[in-house]
Amino acid sequence: MSAPLEIGPLAPATQDAVRALAAAAAAHDGVAPLSEQPLLNLGVDDAAVTHALVRGPAGDAVAYLQVDRGGDVASAELVVHPAHRRAGTGTLLLGTAERDARLPERSGAPDQRGKPLRVWAHGDLESARGFAAARGYTLVRELLFLARPLTGADAPPAPDAPGGITLRTFRPGDDDEAWVALNARAFADHPEQGRLTVDDLHRRMAEPWFDADGLWLAQDEDGTLAGSIWTKIPTDQPQDDRDGEIYAVGVSPQAQGRGIGGFLTAVGLHGLRAAGCTRAVLYVDGDNAAALATYARTGFTRAAVDTQYAPAARAHDGAPGSAPAGRTD
Structure with a gap:
């Protein structure tokens, strides 16, 4: 690792660097690595949101992790620059997310034991599936991207x-x-x-x-x-x-x-x-049979899918999912 992990709020210039990192990953993979909510959260300095950044030798952002613990689960989203993958950076960020999810809530209540971790990957890429499987993560949710011509x-x-x-x-x-x-x-x-x-x-x-x-x-x-x-x-x-x-x-x-x-x-x-x-698009959960039937009657068909993963030991704990998010290395 060429630089240590930086954890904390992002300065405006660093927010721009993360957006540039996401754009580079999108150009390489053909799908955006960060969804709308994490991009909106880049400027958020809140106890429920953790930002983690890895910089390259030139000081540029080469990997980014966001963990949002504001819901029933800790939702993690991460992206690694294509030129810096397969060097352990994604594993470092995933481990950081796992530790962050286990942190007690900031209330200090002794019965708080953290939240289940969920990690999203856009596009259901083979590389993301392999990364998840190699680290003992199981698919727990699908978010379908539907489309119809207009x-x-x-x-x-x-x-x-x-x-x-x-x-x-x-x-x-x-x-x-x-x-x-x-x-x-x-x-x-x-x-x-x-x-x-x-x-x-x-x-x-x-x-x-x-x-x-x-x-x-x-x-x-x-x-x-x-x-x-x-x-x-x-x-x-x-x-x-x-x-x-x-x-x-x-x-x-x-x-x-x-x-x-x-x-x-x-x-x-x-x-x-x-x-x-010229085309209408929408997102819907893959297990929402009623909505899928309604949209099918309206002419929508499946165009892509986002996938959500959880550690295998917690994959069936009954906690709900969270918003679509990033990509692993």
Whole structure:
């Protein structure tokens, strides 16, 4: 190892270095090594988030690990520069994640024993599968990436609202807390989406892709929010070949059974097509049979998969998963 492991908050220049590291890995592997949440977390200095960095001889970032212990599990994401793989760097970072996951919570309570560790790999690459197997890790979750065309005969029909539902777009500053509360209700059992905070919302609103007109709210007759659909169109795409993501669609438990989810999905698809997108994409858990059936009827098919691993001794402890993340060496 050419330099020791650096653990602690990342200065702005170091955050940029990690982004450059991730870009180099993506160019080599054909898939991004870090998901949205860890990239948003690069500037976070919080007791629940650990940043670990390895530098090369020239001081450049050659490997990065992030552990987020804010949920029910410790979610680890790591990436190693292609030129520095197979030198033990990934193993060093994985060991760091294992130790970090075992740390008691910062509350100091004597009965706190840390959290189960989960590690994500994008793209289900053979190298990641081999790395996990060699270190005694077992596959515990799959996150499927689905896609459907939006052009020609595949253009989505105009949506038809259920009775009593009014559709409007999100109003930044006015709807922030109400949307977060709706999202928490709709995703109460989801390990990532359900724990989004107002601060998490604001970090996403500060991203270049955010457009309030792409976040629709389904409002009931009494003025309460019954559901929402959020779409995302990344800005770094060619105009004639653009993906639009069904970023999050949720319905309040009190409003389920009225066709609101299907209506909102149609709203999102129609909006993405109107914005010039040629393909719609989304993520869904591989064991969510109901959602998979719904999306299959809407024309979505499997395009890729992210995989989550856990140490074999803890692979069946019943803890939920966490957000998609990085790649091993």
